[in-house]
Amino acid sequence: MNVSRVEMTDLLPIEELKTLVEPGKVLTDAASLETYGKDWTKHYAPAPSAIVFPKTVEQVQAIVRWANAHKIALVPSGGRTGLSAAAVAANGEVVVSFDYMNQILDFNxxxxxxxxxxGVVTGALQQFAEDKGLYYPVDFASAGSSQIGGNIGTNAGGIKVIRYGLTRNWVAGLKVVTGTGELLELNKDLIKNATGYDLRQLFIGAEGTLGFVVEATMRLDRAPRNLTAMVLGTPDLESIMPVLHAFHGKLDLTAFEFFSDKCLDKILGRGDIPAPFESRTPFYALLEFEAVNEDVANTALATFEHCVEQGWVLDGVMxxxxxxxxxxxxxxxxxxxTISHWTPYKNDISxxxxxxxxxLADIDTIVSGSYPDFEVLWYGHIGDGNLHLNILKPDALSKEEFFAKCATVNKWVFETVEKYNGSISAEHGVGMTKRDYLEYSRSPAEIAYMKAVKTVFDPNGIMNPGKIFA
Ligand code: MLT
Ligand code: ZN
Known part of the structure; x- marks a missing residue:
């Protein structure tokens, strides 16, 4: 079916929308359309028709029913920190912002x-947990702005996945409004529930294409004790593997990240972050563990010394x-x-x-073979196989020239991902940026089933259309 944009000449549907929410909670001014029509992805021009701010579940249901009646597409909007354009409204959609549904309702x-x-901000949930002597372990750089609804929509990962897993692991129950406006309560916060399909899991990572999360029960964990980090400089990327293995075998790691020396260069260029140690090495591993007692700290130091003896580590700090x-x-x-300043080409794969x-070596060879002027930066969550590939624009190229070349890089990267049986999106989602490449990671049969699932929950195709699938 054809989901049309709201005709700006036909104000009736918008006037009707205004009656569904509190006064002043539908915005159509240019600045709001620009702000709420996009996420951190920089490649799409925002063009929503309106922004609506519901405050209750009933208002969300009314908005979805209104959208069905008028065949108007809806785009959910949280902290807008996404990197796959899943929260971009580029085609006259109405953006549903959850900024005013931002309360913690209960603690058990x-x-x-x-x-x-x-609309609860991830960092606010982390702080709430800390105040209760507990811990919400899903963490990433944008936790200060991102919202729980968006975390669930993208099944957010981040820096602690090696120990705590993805957002999916921490969702005990969900209330969702489906594409028909129906309210579903999924899993009822149970730990054990062997009653057939777990529909809750379908809505996690669905990028709002099946329905909108209107309430989520999140689990907390015990607070970690005396978190301690080490940064280790390695002579090459290969050496990080035995280092990971050595530390994994001895310590219960809470994180194992990596970055290249080119990344460190940019970080030190800021002037406000101290170098980990004096020497420089091609790659660095950052690992974290709970130093619950002196024995654990001594084990970490002994493992470090072993890695130095083996030549896997050249320098380090704890x-x-x-x-x-x-x-x-x-x-x-x-x-x-730091590198967003260079408007880099970004990719997130596993x-x-x-x-x-x-x-990584394959990609480096392919990219440097064809574009030796490209500055390639690698960092990411190496402990779980998630790599962030970033390429900085050479000064000599215009933005258009650079991104035209990067389209070729994209194809090479995804062909290589397919060769390795990996994923074209590890944690940033598919959104609009990767929808045309889905078949590099998912079979035609899988995609057909995914589309069939969407039709069940969103028969009129109004929920975030154009995301995940073209
Ligand atoms: C990160 O790990 O830093 C985030 O996923 C953001 C990024 O990839 O740039
Ligand atoms: Zn990441």
């Missing part, structure tokens, strides 16, 4: 669960205070923000951990 100490509205821990994390967490060195 025995269940260790928190009931959140979708945090001795919370401030040092924070400073070491800045080396990794600030990379994305392969199995053991394949990482070969995969």
């Amino acid at each position: 100490e025995s269940n260790r669960t928190v009931v959140c509205q979708p 945090s001795q205070s919370e401030q040092q821990l924070k400073n070491l994390w800045k080396l990794r967490e600030y990379i994305s923000e 392969v199995t951990v053991s394949q990482v060195p070969a995969f």
